[in-house]
Amino acid sequence: MSRTDDNVCGFTYHMTTPRDLEAAIQFDHASFRLNGRALVQDLVLPVKQGEMLVLLGRSGSGKTTTLKLINRLLLPTSGNVRVNGRQTSEWDPIQLRRSIGYVIQDGGLFPHFTVERNIALVPRIENWPRARIETRVRELLSKVGLSEDLLSRYPNQLSGGQRQRVGVARALAADPPILILDEAFGALDPITRSEMQKEFRELQQRMQKAVVFVTHDLREALLLADRVALMEEGRLIVDLPVAEFSRSENALVRAYMEAFSGLPDSGHSVRSSA
């Protein structure tokens, strides 16, 4: 499969289905059970191209399992998950994963690869020509706000914020139409974290990818999301546009809002302009 910088084959193919009919990611009564316990239960959730969905919930609520259902690290035990109109079970898992950028806490970088090789990972295994990889890596570095001096460094020679930026650059390398992030900024200090959130929001406004962002931080959710999906014990509690979310009368939403209020600058006002 050949790819151009701004287009991924497979994705262009599925562009023939109208966007409003088929979301980039569609959970269709998807459940995942392990040893008789439902980690995700009867999930119905669409994510449209260009939309940033934040999956909010406490630890063990099924957020990460939900993410893994998207890139087929797990297959639903009932129902199905469709990516670009095709069930994940029908995708070649390798092709599927290469068309989905994945960012985890602290970057999940390969400790034995330099920054350059880390970012170039997917283009390399996709056999891009060397010159194109080099151009792409430099382009990505500037996109995530890193200097080219870092290219030959190893992950342990970077700050936490730098590692996280490299992690984002690596996920974007082959320009996947879908991006999934698992507590991506969770290991950062508050100032770096807030910087990264703002930059990521701006980046997404330019990229218009389908993004699923997992977090347990309400403020982060309200800052980043177009839509917030709140999960609890494997179930979807509410799924609302961000402006409506903070006004919701749902008891769990209220509990969240209260848990985060009382702080000097609570999440309420963060996105009030939106």
Add this chain to the structure above:
Amino acid sequence: MNFLHFMIANRQQVLDLTLEHITLAGVATVLAAVVGIPLGILITRIPQLSKPVLGSVNIIQTIPSLALFGFLLPAPWIGERAGRLAILALALYGLLPLVRNTYAGIQGVDPAVVEAARAMGLTDRQLLFQVELPLASGVIVAGVRIATVTSIGVATIAAAIGAGGLGEFIFRGLAMVNNDVILAGAVPAALLALVADFALGRLEQRLGTLRLKS
């Protein structure tokens, strides 16, 4: 230091036996690595096999070396030449550190890194060769180091079945009740082990710092 005089007087034989010793231990270790490392990888892929395989190589290790030589004696082709027999026995001893360290090295790779690799769309083969083996290489080389040093030590006993090596001097010296002859075998064997240990230790350290770049 009479054994030095003995060694100088018999330098040609010392050299021959040393080379023979290196060949025995070297071929055995390579053989152990060729079997042991893939076996170690295999049991990370098929976890049900890990207990029986690790158990078996463990049991081999507990067999006294002379007895092991004896057990292998009736084996066809192997038993025909003392050299073959000695190499096989030494290789069997080398299996445990190689299988165990390969297994432990791969299991010890940060699960977050492995999961990230899978999620980025690496194939099983790419995951193994680009991520797991490089990150486990320090631990695997530590296994090679233990296998090599053990092999050099146990190879001295191979002389008991006529496989040659520096053990010849040791057994001859024992029979003659002559310490100088014993030392002419024991000292070079010990030096060989130390040199191998040092060299592989350096390599392990270099790979170890690579691994620590996390």
